[in-house]
Structures are given as C-alpha cells and as structure tokens.
Amino acid sequence: MALTLDQLNAASVPEAVAMLDGVYEHSPWIAEAALSERPFRSLAHLKHAMVQALQAAGADAQLALIRAHPELAGKAMVSQSLTAESTNEQSKAGLTDCNPEEFARIQQLNADYNTRFGFPFILAVRGPRGTGLPRSEIIDTFARRLANPVDFERGEALRNIHRIAEIRLADKFGAEPTLGHDVWDWHERLAQHSDPGYAEQGQLTVTYLTDAHRACAQRISRGMRECGFDEVEIDAVGNVVGRYHGSAPDAKYLLTGSHYDTVRNGGKYDGRLGIFVPMAAVRELHRQGKRLPFGIEVVGFAEEEGQRYKATFLGSGALIGHFDQTWLEQQDQDGVTMRQAMQNAGLCVDDIPKLRRERERYLGFVEVHIEQGPVLTELDIPLGIVTSINGCARYVCEMIGMASHAGTTPMDRRRDAALGVAELALYMEQRASQDPGSVATMGMVHVPGGSINVVPGRCAFSLDMRAPTDAQRDALVADVLAMLQSIAQRRGLQYTAELAMQASAAPSDPAWQQRWEAAVQALGVPLYRLPSGAGHDAMKLHELMPQAMLFVRGLNSGISHNPLESTTSDDMQLAVDAFSHLLKQLAAENA
Template identity: 85%
Template structure:
C-alpha cells in the first residue's frame, strides 16, 4: 500500500525515518534531518527538503554518500549484494543482461572512472522518463562523463543521486507523473520528424517549411484536436493555432505557446515544451468538461530559430504585425526564396497582415520553456520564474580582402579577411566582459572556397550581442561596429554587415510574474527568479501585451541546442501543474 504524506507527517521520528528507508543509499541521516521540516504539503516539498539537507552537509558527507553507492554492473551486483532498490534499478536498465562485450566495457569504464575521480560512477539508470535507459545510453554517458573535471563530476554524481531518490520516493508514495509522461511522449514522437541529411544520422533538425516541419505542424494540429481544442488551424505563416473557447462567447483569451522549429542537430525540448505543457493542461479541462471565464489560445510558432532564412521570430512576429515584405526575397542555401517556400507549402501570403492580434482581446501571454542554462540544475530546483528576457541584436556580414599565395605573400603585404574577422571576434569577447550580463558571439565564421595554401580573400560571419537592457546592448553594438570599421581600414579590407534581427529587452509584467511565483510556491518548490539570456517568442508578444515566462530545469548542466538537451517527466509534471495553477488564479480573478 502506498505511503501518504499524512502518514509521514503524523509518524514519530524513528518510524518516519524507517518509512523513508532506502531513498538515499545507506544514508538514513538525510531523511532524519529533512523530517525536521514537517509537515510537508506536497511530495515536491519533501523531495527538496532532502536535497537541501545534502547540499548543506558539506563535501565530506557528500563524498561519503557517493561512495556508498555500488558500481554499475560491478562486483556487488555480480555477488548479488545490492540493496533491493539498486537491484531493481539496474535490472530495469537491463544491466543484469549485459552481453560479455558490454560487461567488459562497463568494467573497464568503472576502473577508469574510479582511477580518475576516486568514487564510483553514479547514473540514474531509470532515466528522465523513469522507465530505464538502454545499455548503450548508459555506456555512452559513462564514456562522456569520464572527460569532466573532478568538481563538475562530483556535482553531476549528486544530481543523479537526487534523481534516483526522486524515483524511489515516487515508488514509495505511489506517485506517477502521468501528465509529465504524456508531455515526454509527445516530445519523443514529434522528434521522429527531421530534415533530410540529419534524419539519416539520427539527428533532430526541423527548419522552416521543410517536409519535416510541415509534418510536425500536422502532428501538433492533430494532437490539439485530440486534447479538446475547439478550433485548430495552420495560419498564413505556418503557426499551428488552437483555441479553447471561454465560458462566455465575448470572453477574452490567454495566449500561450512556443516554437516547434529547431536548430541543426538540436535537442527535443527547446520551444516544444511550451507547446505540450499547455496542451496537457487544456486536455484536463476538456476531460472535466470545464470552461473558464477566459479562452486559451495556444500557438505553436512555426519559426523562431532563423536557421533556413534570416527572418528570425517569423511566427510570433507575424502576430504583432512585424512581417516585412522584403523577407520574402531571402534565399536559403539551395537558392529557394521564402516566397517560393511559402507558396509551395500552400500558405496564403496575402493573409499575413490579417494575423496581427488585437491586444484588447487578450489578457496576456505566458510561455513555458526549458531553461537552456545551468542555473536551475546547479541549484537543484525544478522550476524558475523569469524576470526579464535580454535584448538581442544580430548581424550577418562579409569581410573581403585579397586571396593570395600562402607561401609567397609576406605577412606585411597580406589582406587576410579571416584574420580581420578573428580580430573582431576577440574584441567582441573583451567588450562583452566590460558589462554585467552582456554576451557577444561570432557563431558562424566561414571562408567560402578556402584552401590550405591560400590567404583567405573572403570571410562570412555572424554577430550576436545580448544585454539585459536595450541601452547596454546598443552601446556594445556601436562599439563593435566602430571596431569593425577600424579593423577593416587598418588591414586594407572591405566589409558589409546587415542587421538580421533586433529584439528589445522584455521585462516580465509584474502581475503575470507574481502568478507564476504563486504557482511555484503552491507546489512546495522554493522560488527562484532569474533572467533569460536566450531570446524567446515572449519577447515579441511583449510588444503587444503583458508577458511572463516559467523556466523548467534542464539536465546535463542545462545544455541546449544540443542532442544532450533533456529534462525529466517529473519536472514536466510540475510545469503542467504550475500552468494549471495560473489558470485557476485567473479564473478566480475573473469569477
């Protein structure tokens, strides 16, 4: 029979410690210290109480806990000396059924890891979904983490221990994150669609209006209908729009959503999490037969990443009236114009101006997004409330010099375009460091048709500059452009730069930020506020209506724009619950 929080809260201390036996391997002291915080309102609150105990225990206690864990498929497993919990976890991941080659590989990795770090490799082998990683996933993770620094790997071991404890607590309390599992499964199924050249390599890439992109739109629209949205359409720029009507026909709408396109060789959660979390919440309303005083408009934005064309934020920009006709003549790498791609997809270009939303019809915009950074995972927090989105400006450019023989052209006679861009990139690094919160990146640098024995005569490049305030961003950009002019003049080069995108900083609306804060605290999760260094669709909607965002913790140091991007179904469950709580707050306010 499943344990309840009421039982745990009411039990004498020794009995309560016994009820939590085995959550942290051979370490009942963690449960005993955490129980001092009783009564617990939510399971999430209990989980974090135990996390905090270990965080405050110090390095020696943390290392002792790590060393209390058995090796994966190690001597204790062979001798059947594991705890019941560890036995179940290793068998769930198939580690008891290794082939001789897999077993030998894991033993060698165990030896190498212990020699490097002085403690066993810890991995939550039941994985982010709780159903178990494959043996190949375990081996690949093992090999990758051997390259980490000792300090990083100690922290990563503790994060995996907390995940193991979370799953064990779920088992004890009979808790299944069913909504989070559904959100997880939607991500997996959508990730089956990928552009040619990437799909064959098992990589996820979905760029604007490719066949994979259009297949994603159809799949999302189908799921929206299944979830109970009253109206679902694909609009004139490829956004998938679902509307769940209000109780009264004249009710306003809450807008929410994020993007479904990806960068090249992407992770599965960037953008898409902000589609599937609201989708799950609306499905629950539909199952209950409930209508709220306001409607919900969920928009799966078709383009945010600027990968195929330079028209970044095309999907959300169209909703605020920011679609520029000149974008239609942009060409992709194959020479296909944006106009041609839209026409091929059957989109009605003439209808794009009609997409602009009337702010009087909306309460505001909220977006759920994976953090794309290390803050929440380093703090062992599942959710964070965004205070603002940094302003961003992007340029694409070309530096032109003179291609010449690498062996016969003296160093003082060269007009090296690549070195000009390299000097600019180093300056951008130095300049960004002068300001708190500023960042600057040359993300693309290419010598077209370059050769090993030719001084580069042409170099194409990009510049991305971001800062918490527009004035700070603009001052940095002005200095960088002035430096570019000086470098070109001094080196005898010519250049051109084109503004590719500019987005204003977007501070969260105070009232909407408070609603997210109330939701997080109601879940029993400590409140943490943070700014977003990444750009989001919310910063475009910010120009038309109040907005605020919720971040969800990412695994693997919060890495994003990378196949290692990940989060857990438990964290997704909390995100759905937080979103539902915001809906209930709004319903109470408009009752």
C-alpha cells in the same frame, strides 16, 4: 501499500526515517535532517528538503554519499549484494543483461573513472522518464563524462543521486507523473520528424516549411484536436493555432505557446515544451467538461530560430504585425525563396497581415520553456520564474580581403580576412566580459571556397550580442561594430554587416510574474527568480501585451541547442500543474 504525506508528517522521527529508508543509498541521516522541515506540503517539498539537507552537510558528507553508491554493472551486481533499490534500477536499465563486450567496456570505464575521480560513476539509469535508459546511452554517457573536470563531475554525481532519490520517492509514495509522461511521449513522437541529411544520422533538425516542419505542424494540429480544442488551424505563416473557448461567446483569451522549429542538430524540448504543457492542461479541462471565464489560445509558432531564412521570430512577429514583406524574397541555400516555400506549403501570403492580434481581445501571454542554462539544475530546483528576457542584436557579416598563395605571400603583405575576423572574436570576448550580464558570440565562421594553402580572401561570420537592458546592449553593439571598422582599416580589409534581428529587452509584467510565483509556491516548489539570456517568442508578444515566462529545469548541465538537451517527466508534470494553477487563478480573478 503506498505511503502518504499525512503518514510521514504524523510519524515520529524514527518511524519517518524508516519510511524513507533506501531513498539515499546507505545514508538515512539525509532523511532525518530533512524531517525538520515538516509538515511537507507536497512531494516536491519533501524532495527539496532532502536536497537542502545534503547541501548543508558539506563536501565531506557529499563525497561519502557518492562513494556509498555501487559501480554500474560492477562487483556488487555480480555478487548480488546490491540494495533492493539499486538492483531494481540496474535491472530496468538492462545492465543485468549486458553482453560480454558491453560488460567489458563498462568494467574498463569503471576503472578509468575511479582512477580519474576517486569515486564511482553515478548515473540515474532509470532515466528522465523513469523507465530505464538504453545500455548504449549509459555507455556513451559514461565515456562522455570521463572528460569532465573533477569539481564539475562531483556536482553531476550529486545531481544524478538526487534524481535517483526522486524516482525512489515516487515509488514509495505511488506517485506517477502521468501528465508528465504524456508530455514526454509527445516530444518523442514529434522528434521523429527531421530534415533530410540529419534524419539519416539520427539528428533532429526542423527548419521552416521543410517536409519535416510541415509534418510537425500536422502532428501538433492532430494532437490539439485530440486534446479537445474547439478550433485548430494552420495560419498564413505556418503557425499552428488551437483555441479552447471560454464560457461566454465574447470571452477574452489567454495567449500561450512557443515554437516548434529547431536549430540544426538541436534538442527535443526547446520551444516545444511550451506547446505541449498548455495542451496537456487544456486536455484536462476538456476531460472534466470545464469552461473558464476566458478562452485559451495555444500557438505553435512556425519559426523562431532563423535557420532557413534570416527571419527570426517570424511566427510570433506575424501576430503583432511585424512581418517584413521583404523577407518573402529571401533565398535559402538551395535558392528557394520564402514566397516559393510558402506557396509550396499551401499558405496564403496575402493573409499574413490578417494575423495581427488585437490587444483588447487578450488577457496576456505566458510561455513555458526549458531553461537552456545551468542555473536551476545546479540548484536542484525544478521550476524558475523569469524576471526579464535580455535584449539581443544579430548581424550577418563578411570580411573581404585578398586571396593569395600561403607560401609566397609574406606576413606583412597579407590581407587575411579570417585573421581579421579572429581578432574581432577575441575583442568580443573581452568587451562583453566588462558588463554584468552581457554576452557576445560569433557562432558562425566560414571561409567560402577555402583551401589549406590559400590566404583567406573572404570570411563570412555572425555576431550575436545580448544584454539585460537595451542601453547596455546598444553600447556593446556600438563598440563591437567600431572595432570591426578599425580592424578592417588597419588590415586593409573591407566588410559588410547586415542587421539580421534586433529585439528589445522584455521585463516580465509584475502581475503575471506574481501569478507564476503563486503557482510555483502552491506546488511546494522553492521560489527562484532568474533572467533569461536566451531570446523567446515572449519578447515579440511583449510589444503587444503583458507577458511572463516559466522556466523548467534541464538535465546535462542545462545544455540546449544540443542533442543532450533533456528534462524529466517529473519536472514536466510540475510545469503542467503550475500552468493549471495559473489558469485557476485567472478563473477566480475573472469570475
């Protein structure tokens, strides 16, 4: 029979410790220390109390806990001396069914890992959805983490231990993140669509108006209809728009959503989480037959990443009237203009100006997004409140020198375009480090037609510069562009620098930020505020209406724009619950 929080809160300390037996491997002291936080308001509250208890215990106790865990498919499994919990987990991941080659590989990894780190490899083998990781993924993760620094890997081991504890607690309390599982599954299904050249390699890439992109739009549209949205359409730029009407015909709308395009070889959750979380919340309203005093408009923005065309935030920009008509003549790498791509997709270019939203028809804009950084996961906090989005400027550039023979051109006679770019990259690193919160990235560097024995005559590159305020960003940009000019003059080079995108810093609206904070606190999740270094569609909507964002913790050190990008169905469930709570607040305010 499943435990309840009421039982745990009412029990004596020895009884409560017994109830929580096995949550942390051979370490009942963690549960005992966490019980001082009773009464627990939610399972999330209990989980974090145990996280804090371990954190407060210090490095020696943490290392002892790591060493209390068995090796994966190790001696304890072979001798059948694992705890019942570990047996269940390793069995669900199929580790008890390893073939001889897999078993030998894991044994070698165990030996190598213990030699390098001095403690066993810890992985929550039941995975982000709780159903078990494939053995191939376990082995790949094992091998990848062998390269981590020791201190980092100790932290990664503890984060996986907390995930193991989270799953074990859910088993004890019979807590199933049903909505989180649904959102997880929706991501998996959408990730089946990928552009040619990437799909064949098992990589996820969805760029604007490709076949994969259009297939994603159709799948999201169908999903919205199945969730009970009253209206679903694909608009003139390819945004997928779903509306769930309010209780009155003239009701205003809450606008929400995120993007469904991806970077090349990216992750499954960037952007898409902000579409599926509100879809799940709307589906619950529809199932309950509920209408709110306002409508809910969920938008899957067609383009945010700027991968196929230099038109970042195209989808959300169209909603605020910021669609640049000159974009239509841009060509992709195959020479296809945006206008042609839109016409091939059946979109009506003439209708784009009609997409602009009227401020008075909306309450505001909220966006749920995976954090794309390490802060929440390192703190073991599932949700974060975004205080502001950093301002950003992007440039597409080219350095132009003189191609010449690599063997016969003396070093003092060269006009090497690539070296000029390299010098600028080092300056960017030094300059951005001077300002708190500033970052500068040269994400693309390419020598067109380069050869191993030719001094580069041309070098194409990108600049991405971000800062917490517009003034700080502008100062960074000015210094980097001035250095670009200086390097070019000194080295006898020429250059071009085209502004591809500029977005102002977007502080969260205080009232909307407070609503997110109230929602998170109602779940018993610790309140944590942080800025966003990444750009989001909320930056564009910020220019038209108040906005605020909710971050969801990522796994694998919070990595994003990477196939390792991940989060758990438990954290997705919390995001849906927080979004639903925000809806309840708005309903009470607008009753």
